[in-house]
Amino acid sequence: MTNLTNCLQNACIYVGTYAKYNNGSLYGKWLNLTDYSDYDELLEAMHDLHKDEHDPEFMLQDYENCELFEKLGLIGESYISNEIFEIADQINDSGYDLEVFEAYIDCVGKMDFQGVYDGVINYYIGEYSDNETFAQYLLEEDVPESLPNYIYIDWESTARNLMYDYFESDGHYFKS
Structure with a gap:
């Protein structure tokens, strides 16, 4: 079987x-x-x-x-x-879990399975609790560890701008 x-x-x-x-x-x-x-x-x-x-x-x-x-x-x-x-x-x-495929369809709409499969394989990034956490994960390697403590990163604003290039459903993030 x-x-x-x-x-x-x-x-x-x-x-x-x-x-x-x-x-x-x-x-x-x-x-x-x-x-x-x-x-x-x-x-x-x-x-x-x-x-x-x-x-x-x-x-x-x-x-x-x-x-x-x-x-x-x-x-x-x-x-x-x-x-x-x-x-x-x-x-x-x-x-990938079944819910990742369901989330991709929720993001891009109805399409044939091969399109969904290719989309998940090529564009799935991961599961995150919110856009700010996703933005931090995605950009933290570009942010130097030795930033002075007077520099503040507005993760909410950064995430909002970043989400023009990504989409999300049920905590699952994909590159658009």
Whole structure:
């Protein structure tokens, strides 16, 4: 089984069908994505669940912990991308937490996964409590240690000006 413990750890979908729904039934089942090694195995489980229908049209009546996948257009009411497991693997292998990818999308808006992935890999700087702390971290190597005590750095103002070249979401900072 692929290593999906980080990205898909709590991701699950409730799978019903449109035929059952249109006939007044919400019959389905919650499927945890970590129980499947790939899309084909998940699809097989969905078909097994609704084997009473000849050609079931799956309806994802609910899903949990799939916000990033929803923002990437990988999951919706009647759709789950066959790339979801590969993308989850890429996220896990990146070394970054899922929330970093979510923060990047919050900053730049909706785009394809490759754009998001490249943005995180190339522009992520780190997590900081506020803009002033970020500015201090970024500039402290340029500030001489032997500054006279009468020189005062206005970190708030410095951070405000610095943020024209960076963006932030949920404490995660990226170079723009």
